[in-house]
Amino acid sequence: MPESLASLTQSRRVLITVGAGGVGKTTSAAALAVAAARAGRRVLCLTIDPARRLAESLGIASMDTSGHVVDPAIFAAAGFPMKGALTAMMLDTKRTFDELVIKYSSTKEKAERLLGNKLYKYVSTSLAGTQEYMAMEKLVAVKDDPKYDLIILDTPPTANALDFLDAPERLMGALDSTAMKWFIQAFESSGKLSLNLLARSAALVLRGIGKITGGGFLEAMAEFITELNDLFGGFKERATMVQKALRAPDVSFVLVTSPAPMSIQEVLFFSDRLAEHKMPRGAFVVNRFRLPPARAVEGVTVAQAREALAKRGIALEEEGAERIVRAHQDQVRLAQLDALHVRGLAGKAKAGDVPIVRVPELATDVHDVRLLAEVGEILMTGGV
Ligand SMILES: Nc1ncnc2c1ncn2[C@@H]1O[C@H](COP(=O)(O)OP(=O)(O)OP(=O)(O)O)[C@@H](O)[C@H]1O
Numbered sequence: 501m502p503e504s505l506a507s508l509t510q511s512r513r514v515l516i517t518v519g520a521g522g523v524g525k526t527t528s529a530a531a532l533a534v535a536a537a538r539a540g541r542r543v544l545c546l547t548i549d550p551a552r553r554l555a556e557s558l559g560i561a562s563m564d565t566s567g568h569v570v571d572p573a574i575f576a577a578a579g580f581p582m583k584g585a586l587t588a589m590m591l592d593t594k595r596t597f598d599e600l601v602i603k604y605s606s607t608k609e610k611a612e613r614l615l616g617n618k619l620y621k622y623v624s625t626s627l628a629g630t631q632e633y634m635a636m637e638k639l640v641a642v643k644d645d646p647k648y649d650l651i652i653l654d655t656p657p658t659a660n661a662l663d664f665l666d667a668p669e670r671l672m673g674a675l676d677s678t679a680m681k682w683f684i685q686a687f688e689s690s691g692k693l694s695l696n697l698l699a700r701s702a703a704l705v706l707r708g709i710g711k712i713t714g715g716g717f718l719e720a721m722a723e724f725i726t727e728l729n730d731l732f733g734g735f736k737e738r739a740t741m742v743q744k745a746l747r748a749p750d751v752s753f754v755l756v757t758s759p760a761p762m763s764i765q766e767v768l769f770f771s772d773r774l775a776e777h778k779m780p781r782g783a784f785v786v787n788r789f790r791l792p793p794a795r796a797v798e799g800v801t802v803a804q805a806r807e808a809l810a811k812r813g814i815a816l817e818e819e820g821a822e823r824i825v826r827a828h829q830d831q832v833r834l835a836q837l838d839a840l841h842v843r844g845l846a847g848k849a850k851a852g853d854v855p856i857v858r859v860p861e862l863a864t865d866v867h868d869v870r871l872l873a874e875v876g877e878i879l880m881t882g883g884v
């Protein structure tokens with residue numbers, strides 16, 4: 501018998517929503533957080549860039565990186581009283597990186613020099629993997645906070661969900677690369693960039709870069725890398741901690757996908773990678789699943805539709821009836837397709853004891869407390 505999401509929110513300390521861009525990771529994370537808080541847990545929802553309307557409806561209009569306790573009255577007023585508590589915290593990549601720099605720099609001056617470096621801003625926000633890495637970093641920072649029973653971590657909108665798992669290694673790899681080592685060698689002994697100290701081939705490469713990038717770039721880069729190197733030991737230790745934290749038995753991944761084959765393919769790939777890494781899959785969420793119309797009739801003709809409507813006192817022109825029939829049939833067909841794709845997922849996922857929870861496509865975006873609580877309820881009760 502698969503363990504339900506309701507049970508996972510009780511038995512686990514950390515749930516992480518992952519999946520391709522735009523499939524509903526943030527929505528699922530927030531909805532699960534609301535549902536678990538309603539059930540009595542003290543929940544921290546670590547989220548990235550929620551839609552503004554949704555954040556506003558929870559009373560968190562500004563970027564709140566230190567944690568904002570959502571007023572339980574908001575939920576009570578919407579008819580969803582909360583037995584537990586909900587804190588929302590926004591992830592801010594640059595700020596998390598800054599905090600790491602301050603923590604691991606050997607002196608305050610070194611930290612300040614690094615934070616002020618021209619290249620720092622770029623690297624701390626745009627280097628591949630930093631966003632994903634900092635999400636996990638924040639998780640480690642709050643994981644043992646006794647204020648919370650459950651932490652739900654939303655992950656960044658990566659084009660490729662796999663980026664998330666590889667982030668610590670990639671980031672560390674980039675910082676530990678051969679080119680970085682050349683820079684450090686060329687800079688360290690004199691405190692100025694001196695390519696003469698390098699092997700000829702390395703010096704040639706750096707000179708080549710210097711020619712392309714123009715005046716001052718190499719120097720800024722060398723200074724930056726040398727200063728970053730001061731932090732390297734600390735960073736590496738931290739990355740190991742992050743890796744370990746993700747593999748703890750109280751962590752579980754919620755794999756979010758849309759019913760589209762591309763998205764399912766990606767989530768399957770991710771699921772295999774989790775299995776490879778021996779990281780537990782908690783549930784698949786198939787979001788925006790299209791249900792058949794309430795009274796689905798396959799192959800209905802325009803004449804039959806007009807007749808049925810006439811019986812209910814609705815007279816329709818041929819053209820109007822045709823449009824309704826077409827819309828009806830489209831909806832039937834789309835629902836069939838989605839059901840087919842989800843069956844494919846179930847077949848290929850070797851899901852075994854991992855539930856597949858279907859959340860229907862709603863008529864509007866999930867932009868307020870009521871809709872969020874409704875999606876939460878659907879998730880907790882096993883989907884449609
Ligand atoms: N079941 C649903 N029915 C209707 N709209 C939905 C549903 N789930 C999510 N949405 C809407 O889809 C949009 C994208 O959802 P969301 O932001 O949760 O995706 P995401 O995976 O976090 O995206 P990103 O990868 O950009 O972070 C939002 O506007 C959200 O309100």
Ligand SMILES: [Mg+2]
Pocket residue numbers: 525526527548549654655656657
């Ligand atoms: Mg998101």
